[in-house]
Amino acid sequence: MNELVAAVPWLGRRNPMAARWLIIVLALAAPLIAMMFGRSWVRVLDFALLYMMLALGLNVVVGFAGLLDLGYIAFYAVGAYTFAFLASPHFGVHWPFWAVLPLGAAFAALAGIALGFPVLRLRGDYLAIVTLGFGEIIRIFMNNLNYPINITNGPQGINMIDPIVLFGWDLSRTLKIGDFTINSLYLYYYFFLLCVAGSILLIQRLQISRIGRAWAAMRDDELAAKAIGINIRNMKLLAFSLGATFGGVAGCLFGAFQGFVSPESFSLMESIAVLTMVVFGGMGNIAGAVVGALVLALLPEVLRDIAVPIQQMLFDRVLLDPEVLRMLLLSLAMILMMLLRPVGLIPAKARYAHPEHLPRKKEARP
Secondary structure, three states, rough: OOOHHHOOOOOOHHHHHHHHHHHHHHHHHHHHHHHHHOOOHHHHHHHHHHHHHHHHHHHHHHHHHOOOOOHHHHHHHHHHHHHHHEEEEEEEOOOOOOHHHHHHHHHHHHHHHHHHHOOOOHHHHHHHHHHHHHHHHHHHHHOOOOOOOOOOOOOEEEEEEOOOEEOOEEEOOOOEEEEEOOOOHHHHHHHHHHHHHHHHHHHHHHHHHHHHHHHHHHHHHHHHHHOOOOOOOHHHHHHHHHHHHHHHHHHHHHHHHHOEEOOOHOOHHHHHHHHHHHHHOOOOOOHHHHHHHHHHHHHHHHHHHHHHHHHHHHHHOOOOOOOHHHHHHHHHHHHHHHHOOOOOOOOOOOOOOOOOOOOOOOOOOO
């Protein structure tokens, strides 16, 4: 939170408390502002929060532990399909949300461990290729497990997934309090915001714990970390499993919110998009992952709204499709980022490398 506050222009350095309250107010008022431009923008914000959870989970693997993962979206798929299997008419099972959510996180963590074991000795490009293959294998499995026994319903996907129900309160229904009504998109937004806040608190505690310091040592120099007694194998498996857990939770939330899951939602481009969010915001920095996810999740929708009218106004026809323009501008942004700010929008700081970050000793009383 302090790093995010410091990133607020001008106000973050002059008055951190005011910047902190400004961020909180903006986070709470964001759906009200978005509703002025249409209900679809509130839905975009809901998906942006899901991307934040994915970016935070991948940041544990890539930013904290230094393990390149190009198949992270596979854990998102495991969580989504777990929720679809256990809370939809597909198998005739309708378990409650709080029972399915831990299972989705647990299955995703097991998938992370299954990925971690074969790649313990791999680094760099070899690690990237294996993780990329793992993500594609999961997607292909989901796409083809409909014959001879229909498990995933193949490319048609699974629909009519149960919504999130909290203590008998269905978030997919409009809430009425007297004459005042609250749209379901608002309810999902604030619940997702609460999940993102909980994820940030948990990852912050991990970062300053012995586990987080072991990850940092392993990321900077694996041989030196092994020499000082860090169990590299266990730390890698823990990073993969914990990162996958956040992906599994986000997948469960996605399945319940969307009401439909299919293999096309978990393509390689989604993995690359999440990795781009982490790199763009700043690897190893929680605030960077949040800001990167927010910016790159909103960018396609902004382009979709303004790119076509501008091209028609200037050229009387559409020269570049918004999706093509999105990839072009995204690539350009990454190139400029590598040239101007290679450490990301909000660079990560070495927490224990400066005296001001060390715990202060209490002064002895005279």
